[in-house]
Every structure is written in C-alpha cells, then in structure tokens.
Amino acid sequence: MTSINFKCPYCSHPTTITDPNYFDCWQRMHVIKSDKGDVGLFIQSITCPNKECQKLWLRMEMNSVDYKGIRQDWNVIHQWQLLPESEAMVLSDYIPQPIQQDYYEACRIRDLSPKASATLARRCLQGMIRDFWEIKKSQLKDEIDELKDKVDPDVWESIDAVRSVGNIGAHMEKDINIIVDVEPGEAQLLIGLIEQLVDDWYVARESRKKRTEELKRLVANKEMQKK
Ligand SMILES: [Zn+2]
Incomplete structure (x- = not known):
C-alpha cells in the first residue's frame, strides 16, 4: 500500500x-x-x-x-x-519578476549545476532583501549585516549561510587550483530557505493586507447599516 x-x-x-x-x-x-x-x-x-x-x-x-x-x-x-521541469513552488504575481526568475532558474539547474544554482539563490536573496526590506548597499555582506536586528537570529544565520555558499560559485578561490564543490542536496537547502523567506515575508504581508481590507469593509458595512 x-x-x-x-x-x-x-x-x-x-x-x-x-x-x-x-x-x-x-x-x-x-x-x-x-x-x-x-x-x-x-x-x-x-x-x-x-x-x-x-x-x-x-x-x-x-x-x-x-x-x-x-x-x-x-x-x-x-x-x-x-x-x-523542476521542483520549484509556484510563486504568486506579487513577488517581483526578477526574484521569480532567479528562483525558478536556481530550481531548474539544481541537479545539473548545484554551484550555479547556489549562486542564483544568493542573488535571489539579495533581490529580496533590497525589495522587501529596502536595504541597498554595494555588498551583500553589508546588507545582511543591516538585516541582523530585523529578523530572528536563526533566520539571520541561515541567510548568512546562503551568502557564503553562494559565494563559492560567484568568486574564484585565491588559489585557482582549489575546487570547492556544492552538492545538489546543499543547493536544495538554499532553495528551501528562499521558499521559507518568500512565505514569511511576502505571503504573510499579503495575507495581512487582505485581512485588513476585509476588516475595513466589514466596518464600512456596519456603519452603512446604522444609517
Ligand atoms: Zn495539484
């Protein structure tokens, strides 16, 4: 069974x-x-x-x-x-297009090129920090540092992990003979965190917005009935 x-x-x-x-x-x-x-x-x-x-x-x-x-x-x-084609979750329209594209592409190439997938996850994360938290600096590291007081400590640590694993694909090691590889399972961990942050940040904000609108409508309705 x-x-x-x-x-x-x-x-x-x-x-x-x-x-x-x-x-x-x-x-x-x-x-x-x-x-x-x-x-x-x-x-x-x-x-x-x-x-x-x-x-x-x-x-x-x-x-x-x-x-x-x-x-x-x-x-x-x-x-x-x-x-x-990939195990990507379907992102809603209110998530900015560039963030969606990086996310879907990271999912699509996870098994083919985990290192490139991790780099895209890092880029996707940077896009989310800039868009959602409106933190814009030239270095992702500085942006993540500024985020430190705004999110839970364990979430912040995970975010910093995405940055450091994503760096493997983004920058060549000083000694170019050193190959640091990323496994598909590790790339999936980064993708999983992006999905969690999409839920915690964007989806939660959207449902808050909806609830507030419904409450406003309810109050307006009651006022109408009183008249
Ligand atoms: Zn279904």
Whole structure:
C-alpha cells in the first residue's frame, strides 16, 4: 500500500498519495553495454488528487544493479525531474519578476549545476532583501549585516549561510587550483530557505493586507447599516 506525503508543486496542496494516484516501474537495461556499467531506470509518477488540479508529476532515476539484477536505490547515477521541469513552488504575481526568475532558474539547474544554482539563490536573496526590506548597499555582506536586528537570529544565520555558499560559485578561490564543490542536496537547502523567506515575508504581508481590507469593509458595512 502506497502512502507518500506530497505537496503538489502546481497547486501547493499538501496531501497523502495512495495507490490510484501513484505509479512506478523499474527497468534494468541489461542488453546494452556502456561506461555506466550495469544500470537500470526507475520511473515514478504521481497525479495530484486535488480535483481542480490533477496534474502529473514525473521523475526518473538511473541506478546501478547488483549481481542479482536488483536495483541499488542508494546508488543514484543520474536523476531527472521531468514534470514539472523542476521542483520549484509556484510563486504568486506579487513577488517581483526578477526574484521569480532567479528562483525558478536556481530550481531548474539544481541537479545539473548545484554551484550555479547556489549562486542564483544568493542573488535571489539579495533581490529580496533590497525589495522587501529596502536595504541597498554595494555588498551583500553589508546588507545582511543591516538585516541582523530585523529578523530572528536563526533566520539571520541561515541567510548568512546562503551568502557564503553562494559565494563559492560567484568568486574564484585565491588559489585557482582549489575546487570547492556544492552538492545538489546543499543547493536544495538554499532553495528551501528562499521558499521559507518568500512565505514569511511576502505571503504573510499579503495575507495581512487582505485581512485588513476585509476588516475595513466589514466596518464600512456596519456603519452603512446604522444609517
Ligand atoms: Zn495539484
């Protein structure tokens, strides 16, 4: 019995996926010989159970095979997020376009080039600090320093971590022979923080705005009734 916690990337509905909405299959590629060795493909698909959405999520992974032909799920040689093209969450229109673009691009290249993805996450963060907090300095480090009194200490530390990991792709090491790499999982951590900040800053502000407008309308209505 399948039971997977899943947040639909199209409609953002958190849900538990069960059998009628889940399909996977595994195919060993035992005929061909390549530099990849003995491998196979694992395909996973989910359809969103939300009736208004029902969109397809599709992912494929290449794994090595042991001598019995059994899939080594811990040994992922390649993985491809096919639909949607990346695991990006859908950002609302009130988030500025340049921030959206950097975010989507960071998600799209996460597995292909985690280092470039981290650099884009850093740029995205800078855009958010400048737009949301209206802090504009020539160096991101100075902007983050100014943010220190405005956000929770643990959030601030995470923000500073995005800056320092993003720097790996943005600047060459002084000794150019030193290669510092970024793993896809690490790039995802930065993307996750951007998503959290979008929620905490932009989405929260928008729902505050909405609530205030509704309250104003309510008061106006009551005043009308009194007259
Ligand atoms: Zn959905």
